[in-house]
Amino acid sequence: MRALRLVRGPLLLGGLVVAVVASVLLGAGIGAVDIPARQVIAVIAGKLGLDLGITVSPENEAILWAIRLPRVALGLLVGAGLAVAGATLQGIFRNPLADPGLIGVSSGASLGAVGAIVLGLSGLGAATLPVAAFAGALVATFAVYALARFEGRTEVVTLLLTGLAVNAIAGAGIGYLVFQATDSEIRDAVFWTLGSLGGATWTVVLSAAPFVLLGVFLMPAFARELNLLILGEREAAHLGVATERLRVVLIALVALTTGAAVAVAGTIGFIGLIVPHLVRLAAGPDNRIVLPASALAGAALLVFADLLARTAAAPAELPIGVITSLIGGPFFLWLLHRTRRAHGGWG
């Protein structure tokens, strides 16, 4: 039993690495023009200075390098970021139903980004949007955190209702700004509510990458302390965790990661909820596995979801949030049902 638990984590991580590679090859290979996996590999290797001796037509190379690969890279980044942020939020709130979208972190980020566009802010260059989104996400997270917690834990119902209110307020703000905006630069409200990877260019990828990667690599470093926090606020303190400092650091990282992801891809729902749950079902709740595995699974899942969004109604493109919410909504209902049954109420 114990041996099984010990190998489950590494096995899962190994499997997920394979899934990420598969998502890259398929995500880059499939589209209006299908490109074989070996050519995808050749182009990526070529950009890294390796000549594999595989010929790729200039058209295919252009499609891959200018259109498909930046989109895949954006999917990997955003998926990994949202999934790790979700897993971490669930730990901070000690509540498995926390999700950046549901509790209003994402819409706070959207409001920040839209606000920056409408106000014409550009003081930080390419980093302006991610930083503005970070600020919005930070305000939303701390607001929910301060309002929804009671005696060191959050009840499901309080958390979700608080998130509902934050989402409504941020949504009204976004709606108003989008409605008022004459700036042609602002995207339509659909982008901010259902998300899209359609705007992917290498410039966009690079503007978000440092922030997202910072969160994706730093949050797992706190996995052990997050485990103790999940055991209980006081329990963690009794075991030597500086709980206040830990929470502030983690909330900042969640806001940074979510903010950057939302700034470049809008609010893509439920990734932060579904992915950590599936990982926990497969490998148990230990965050030393859950956080890195969520990063990998989220990356692969979002690239696959985007592939579906691009191809399901081709040549038209579905907003990716339609796909993730279609899967995530029923999943969330099932989780609610299960939580309610397990705790005999809205504990």
Place this chain on the structure above:
Amino acid sequence: MTPVLEAEGLGYAVDGSTLLQDVDLEVQRGELVAIAGPNGAGKSTLLRLLAGDLAPTAGEARLEGRPCRSYAPRDLARLRAVLPQQTVLQFAFTAEEVVEFGRAPHRGRFSGSIARERSVIRAAMKEADVLTFAARSFPTLSAGEQSRVSLARVLAQETPVLLLDEPTAALDIRHQEHVMGVARRLSREGRTIVAVVHDLNLAARYADSVALLCGGSLVASGSPWDVLTGGTLTDVFDHPVQVVPHPGGDRPLVLAEPAWPSSSP
């Protein structure tokens, strides 16, 4: 000799209501002290002040001669472990994983061998009698089982001082006696233990000394025979109580008068 734990003029007030006032208490190394008293007497507050959870609003709580709140969290976690009344866990960690969390303060640069870690965890689980459900998910256990798993976690922390908040509240009679017996033995081995105990007979049978609280003040402290007298208990609990020698040994036996029908003629 400096007491291991010490309260001096200790008080705590929140939102204008005083939960604890002017408590003086000394706990020596190797002592097992029971904190007893009616509901709302300030027992848990006293324990939380001694644990360093709360900052006193009056006086001082000291551990090894230093104010409890002056330690870095990790140093404190190597000196004292705390058993909470209840642990609510929403994630499916196994009982064994929860016990492993007790080792957290000792992990780091100079962490011991894996074999030693495993043997500490196993010994703690054996002590708390939780080996039979080691692999079960903590949230699915009964309240009593959860309480024992938490006790095993606290034992795995291997600290010289143990602060236990109602370690026996959810337990059946066998495990009540077992847990108090473990506490007694650990104290004989040199550990210092302060436990909030509701059952006066458990306090009477196992504690070296009893601290009796009422209305936020320390009413009496000393050996069970000195503190647990019929008169004092009748006053403190506002209910007629008799104390007789326990037939099985040299300890007091506390008997409450029935509230019905004999006490209301």
